[in-house]
Amino acid sequence: MSMLEFDGRRYPDGRASDPGELEWMHGAPPPDGKRITFESDTFMDFPQIRWSLSHMRELWPTVNVWRGRTGPSPLHRGDTVADIDALTFVDSNGCTRCFGEALFDTYTDGILVLHRGRVVYERYFGSLEPQLPHASQSMTKSYAGTLTAALVYEGVLDDTTTIPRYLPELSGSAWHDATLRQVMDMETGVLYTDDQFDASSDEKAYEYATGWRPPPVGYAGPRTMCDYLRTVRKGSAHGERFAYRSVNTSVLGWIMGRVTGRSFAQLLQQRLWAPLGCEEDGYVSIDAAGMPIAGGGLHLTLRDLARFGELMRQEGDWNGRQLIPAAFVHEVHRGGDRAKFKEAGIKHLPGYSYRSQWWVTHNELDAFEARGIHGQRLYIAPKAEMVVARFASHPLAKSAASDPIIMPQMLQLGRMLRA
Amino acid sequence: MSMLEFDGRRYPDGRASDPGELEWMHGAPPPDGKRITFESDTFMDFPQIRWSLSHMRELWPTVNVWRGRTGPSPLHRGDTVADIDALTFVDSNGCTRCFGEALFDTYTDGILVLHRGRVVYERYFGSLEPQLPHASQSMTKSYAGTLTAALVYEGVLDDTTTIPRYLPELSGSAWHDATLRQVMDMETGVLYTDDQFDASSDEKAYEYATGWRPPPVGYAGPRTMCDYLRTVRKGSAHGERFAYRSVNTSVLGWIMGRVTGRSFAQLLQQRLWAPLGCEEDGYVSIDAAGMPIAGGGLHLTLRDLARFGELMRQEGDWNGRQLIPAAFVHEVHRGGDRAKFKEAGIKHLPGYSYRSQWWVTHNELDAFEARGIHGQRLYIAPKAEMVVARFASHPLAKSAASDPIIMPQMLQLGRMLRA
Numbered sequence: 001m002s003m004l005e006f007d008g009r010r011y012p013d014g015r016a017s018d019p020g021e022l023e024w025m026h027g028a029p030p031p032d033g034k035r036i037t038f039e040s041d042t043f044m045d046f047p048q049i050r051w052s053l054s055h056m057r058e059l060w061p062t063v064n065v066w067r068g069r070t071g072p073s074p075l076h077r078g079d080t081v082a083d084i085d086a087l088t089f090v091d092s093n094g095c096t097r098c099f100g101e102a103l104f105d106t107y108t109d110g111i112l113v114l115h116r117g118r119v120v121y122e123r124y125f126g127s128l129e130p131q132l133p134h135a136s137q138s139m140t141k142s143y144a145g146t147l148t149a150a151l152v153y154e155g156v157l158d159d160t161t162t163i164p165r166y167l168p169e170l171s172g173s174a175w176h177d178a179t180l181r182q183v184m185d186m187e188t189g190v191l192y193t194d195d196q197f198d199a200s201s202d203e204k205a206y207e208y209a210t211g212w213r214p215p216p217v218g219y220a221g222p223r224t225m226c227d228y229l230r231t232v233r234k235g236s237a238h239g240e241r242f243a244y245r246s247v248n249t250s251v252l253g254w255i256m257g258r259v260t261g262r263s264f265a266q267l268l269q270q271r272l273w274a275p276l277g278c279e280e281d282g283y284v285s286i287d288a289a290g291m292p293i294a295g296g297g298l299h300l301t302l303r304d305l306a307r308f309g310e311l312m313r314q315e316g317d318w319n320g321r322q323l324i325p326a327a328f329v330h331e332v333h334r335g336g337d338r339a340k341f342k343e344a345g346i347k348h349l350p351g352y353s354y355r356s357q358w359w360v361t362h363n364e365l366d367a368f369e370a371r372g373i374h375g376q377r378l379y380i381a382p383k384a385e386m387v388v389a390r391f392a393s394h395p396l397a398k399s400a401a402s403d404p405i406i407m408p409q410m411l412q413l414g415r416m417l418r419a
Numbered sequence: 420m421s422m423l424e425f426d427g428r429r430y431p432d433g434r435a436s437d438p439g440e441l442e443w444m445h446g447a448p449p450p451d452g453k454r455i456t457f458e459s460d461t462f463m464d465f466p467q468i469r470w471s472l473s474h475m476r477e478l479w480p481t482v483n484v485w486r487g488r489t490g491p492s493p494l495h496r497g498d499t500v501a502d503i504d505a506l507t508f509v510d511s512n513g514c515t516r517c518f519g520e521a522l523f524d525t526y527t528d529g530i531l532v533l534h535r536g537r538v539v540y541e542r543y544f545g546s547l548e549p550q551l552p553h554a555s556q557s558m559t560k561s562y563a564g565t566l567t568a569a570l571v572y573e574g575v576l577d578d579t580t581t582i583p584r585y586l587p588e589l590s591g592s593a594w595h596d597a598t599l600r601q602v603m604d605m606e607t608g609v610l611y612t613d614d615q616f617d618a619s620s621d622e623k624a625y626e627y628a629t630g631w632r633p634p635p636v637g638y639a640g641p642r643t644m645c646d647y648l649r650t651v652r653k654g655s656a657h658g659e660r661f662a663y664r665s666v667n668t669s670v671l672g673w674i675m676g677r678v679t680g681r682s683f684a685q686l687l688q689q690r691l692w693a694p695l696g697c698e699e700d701g702y703v704s705i706d707a708a709g710m711p712i713a714g715g716g717l718h719l720t721l722r723d724l725a726r727f728g729e730l731m732r733q734e735g736d737w738n739g740r741q742l743i744p745a746a747f748v749h750e751v752h753r754g755g756d757r758a759k760f761k762e763a764g765i766k767h768l769p770g771y772s773y774r775s776q777w778w779v780t781h782n783e784l785d786a787f788e789a790r791g792i793h794g795q796r797l798y799i800a801p802k803a804e805m806v807v808a809r810f811a812s813h814p815l816a817k818s819a820a821s822d823p824i825i826m827p828q829m830l831q832l833g834r835m836l837r838a
Contacts, residue, residue, distance in 0.1 A: 028676030029645050029708040037707050038480070039642075058482050058709055061457070063474075066550055071490065131485055223458075226448050257447025281700060288456050289448040290477055 014104035046395035054127035065282035073277025078118030089412035092404035137372025140298035145357020191235030241343035246295035253294025264292035309387035335360030384414035433523035465814035473546035484701035492696025497537030508831035511823035556791025559717035564776020610654030660762035665714035672713025683711035728806035754779035803833035
C-alpha cells in the first residue's frame with residue numbers, strides 16, 4: 001500500500017483509500033466499522049471523507065438547485081492533445097511528478113480539463129460518478145460572490161453601503177460599520193478563529209449553529225446561522241487587510257435572500273443552472289431555519305462546475321447571452337489589493353490577491369481560482385484558454401496540503417496547452 | 420374563508436390554506452411564526468404540512484434516485500375531453516360535488532389524469548410545482564412491492580420461504596416464521612400499533628428509530644430501522660388476516676438491499692427511473708445508517724408517478740420493453756384474498772383486497788391503487804384506460820378522511836372516460 005505523510009502523520013494514498021475498495025457504506029445495513037453517520041461526527045474524518053464528500057445529502061437536509069427544462073448544453077470532446085497523464089512537472093518541493101500519478105497523491109475524486117471550451121481530459125475516482133454532486137466546499141463562495149456582484153452591477157445592491165442597511169439585525173455586530181465591498185473582498189476585521197481542529201474555535205461554533213456538525217451534549221449556543229452571525233464581534237478595523245472568514249460569505253447569502261426575496265438555491269437556478277444548461281441538479285445544504293450555507297454548502301457535478309468555469313473564461317457570455325457582467329469578470333482578472341493580501345501571511349499563495357470571493361494568482365496564465373478545503377479547485381487560465389475543474393477528498397482540510405502539487409501541475413498543463 | 424370539518428375540528432380548505440398565500444417559509448430567515456423545522460416536530464401539523472410534503476429533503480437526509488441520461492419520455496397531451504372540472508359526482512355522504520372544486524376540499528397538491536396514455540388533465544396547487552418531488556408516503560410500498568415481486572419472478576427471491584433465510588437478524592422476531600409472501604401481502608401477525616396520534620404507539624417508536632421524527636428528550640430506544648425491526652414481536656398467527664403494517668415493507672426493503680447488494684434508490688433507478696425515462700430525479704429518505712424508508716420514504720414528481728401508473732396499466736410493458744413481468748400485473752389485477760381483507764374491518768374500503776403492496780378495488784373499472792396517508796393516490800383503472808396520479812396534504816393522515824370524496828370522484832371520471 002502506498003503511504004503519504006502530512007504534518008507528521010501517515011495516510012494511504014488516493015488509490016489505497018478508495019472508499020469502494022474499503023467497502024465504506026457497503027452492506028444492508030453497513031456494519032458498524034463501515035458505517036458513516038452524521039451523529040458520530042466522523043464523516044469528515046479520513047478515510048470516511050472519501051465517501052462523504054460525494055454523499056453529503058445523505059447526511060444533511062439540503063435544498064435542490066434545479067437544472068431547468070432545456071436539457072444539458074453540449075460539452076464537446078476536444079481533439080486529442082498530447083498525453084496529459086504523462087505530462088511531467090516539478091512540484092513546489094522540487095520533486096518531479098507525472099500528471100496522472102499525482103492525482104492519487106492529491107486524493108482527486110474527479111478532474112475535467114476544458115481547452116478552448118472542449119473537454120480534453122476527464123477522470124473520476126473514489127466515490128465520485130459523473131452524475132453525482134460533490135461537495136464544492138468554499139468554492140461555493142465564488143458562486144455567492146459572483147451573484148452578489150451581479151446584483152451590484154444591476155443596482156440592486158450598493159457595495160459602498162454598510163451591512164445594517166440590508167440587515168438591521170447585524171447592527172452592533174462585527175458588520176455594523178463594514179461595507180458590502182469589504183465583506184465581498186474579505187477585508188473585514190471580524191473577530192473569528194477559523195481553526196478546523198480547535199473545538200472551541202469560532203469555526204466550530206459556526207458549524208454547530210448551521211447544523212454542519214452535531215453539537216456536543218449540553219450545547220446551548222445558537223441553533224441557526226443568523227442567530228450565530230448576530231453574536232460575532234469586531235476585532236480590528238475593516239479594510240486594512242485580507243482576512244479570509246467564511247462568515248463574511250454567510251452575510252452575502254443572507255443579504256441576497258433578504259433583498260431579492262429568493263433563496264440562494266433559487267438564484268443559482270435562475271441565473272446559472274438553467275441558462276448554463278447544467279446537466280444535473282445541484283444542491284445546497286441549509287440550516288435549521290432553511291437558510292443556505294453560502295460559504296460552503298453548494299454541491300454539484302464536475303461537469304457543471306466546469307461549465308461555470310467556462311462561463312467565467314468567456315467573460316460571462318454563454319453562447320451569445322451575457323449571464324454575468326463582463327465588467328465583473330474583468331474586475332476579477334485585475335484582482336484585489338495585493339498588499340492587503342500579503343498582510344494575511346499566506347505563504348503558499350505568493351503574489352495572490354482576492355476579489356469578490358475569487359482568488360487571483362497574477363501568474364503568467366492570468367489564472368484565477370475558486371478554492372475549497374480538501375482540494376476543491378476551479379482553475380481558470382485565460383491565457384491558456386483552459387479551465388480545470390477538480391474535486392478531491394484530501395485527508396487534510398487546509399489547501400496548503402495539496403497546493404505544492406496542484407499549483408505547479410495546473411501551471412504546467414496550462415503552459416502545454418498554450419504552446 | 421371556506422372552512423371544512425373533520426372529526427369535530429374545523430380547518431381552512433385547500434384554497435384558504437395555500438402555504439404561499441400564508442407565507443410559510445417566506446423570508447430570510449423565515450420569522451418564527453412562519454418557520455417549519457424538523458426539530459420542532461411541527462412539520463407534519465396542519466397547515467405546515469401543506470408546505471412540508473413538497474419540501475421533505477429540506478428537513479431530512481435523503482438519497483437521490485437518478486433519472487438517468489436518456490432524457491424524459493414524452494407524456495403527450497390528449498385531445499380535449501369534456502370539461503373535467505365541471506364533472507359532477509355524488510360523494511359517499513350523498514353530497515353532489517363538482518370535480519374541480521372538490522380538489523380544494525381534499526387538499527390536492529397536484530393531479531394528473533392519463534387516458535390511453537395521454538395527459539387529459541394536469542393541475543398543481545399549494546407548494547407543488549411540476550419539477551418538485553412530493554412525498555408519496557405509503558405509495559412507496561407499491562414501488563417496493565413491485566420490485567420485490569420482480570425479484571421473485573426472476574428467481575432471486577422465493578416468496579414461500581421464511582424471512583430469516585434472507586435476514587438472520589430477524590430470527591426470534593415477529594418475522595421468525597413469516598413467509599415472504601405473507602409479508603408482501605400484509606398478512607403477518609406482527610404486534611404493532613399504527614396510531615399516528617399516540618406517542619407510545621409502535622408507529623411512534625418506528626418514527627424515532629428511523630429519524631422520521633425527532634425523538635423526545637431522554638429517548639433511549641433504537642436509532643436505526645434495522646435495530647428497531649429486531650425488537651418487533653409476533654402478536655398472532657401469520658396468514659390469518661390482512662393487517663396493514665408499515666414495518667412489513669421495511670422488511671422488504673431490507674431484504675432487497677441484502678440480496679441484491681443494491682440500495683432501494685439504486686433499484687428504483689435501474690429498474691424504473693432510467694427505463695421509464697422519468698423527467699426528474701426522485702429521492703428516498705433514509706435512516707441514520709443510510710437504510711431506506713421503504714414503507715414511505717419515496718418522493719417524486721407527479722408526472723413520474725403517472726409514468727409508473729401507466730407502466731402498470733400497460734402490464735409492465737413500456738414502449739415494447741417489459742420492465743415488470745406482465746404476470747405480476749395480472750396477479751395484482753386478480754387481487755388478494757378478499758375474505759382476509761374483510762377481517763381487517765376497514766369500513767371505507769368495502770370489497771377491497773390487497774396483493775403485493777397494492778390495494779385492489781374489485782370495482783367496475785377493475786381499478787387498483789397505491790395509497791398514502793394525507794391523500795396520496797395512484798389510481799389505475801384498466802377498464803377506463805385511465806391512470807390518475809394525485810398528491811395531497813390533507814390535515815388528517817387517515818385516508819378515511821378523503822376517501823368519501825376521492826373514491827366516487829375517480830370512479831365517475833373513469834365512467835366518463837370509458838364512455
